[in-house]
Amino acid sequence: MMHIAYEIDRLAAQAKRGTEHEDHDGSTFPHDHFGLYCGCGAALVDASMLPSEEEDGESR
Numbered sequence: 001m002m003h004i005a006y007e008i009d010r011l012a013a014q015a016k017r018g019t020e021h022e023d024h025d026g027s028t029f030p031h032d033h034f035g036l037y038c039g040c041g042a043a044l045v046d047a048s049m050l051p052s053e054e055e056d057g058e059s060r
């Protein structure tokens, strides 16, 4: 699911922009904890804003 990782990375960059986390490197996306965390450990994005692996909307 590499495309999910790419989306997570984009979301993390967006969430960090304009905040104190902008300078922090890295982000964490634990699979058992639905949410996105900064490298410093703070929560960046709520689970409801994350793309779901079950419905990734890539129809063809």
Ligand SMILES: [Zn+2]
Pocket (backbone or CB within 6 Å): 020, 021, 024, 038, 039, 040, 041, 042
């Ligand atoms: Zn941070």
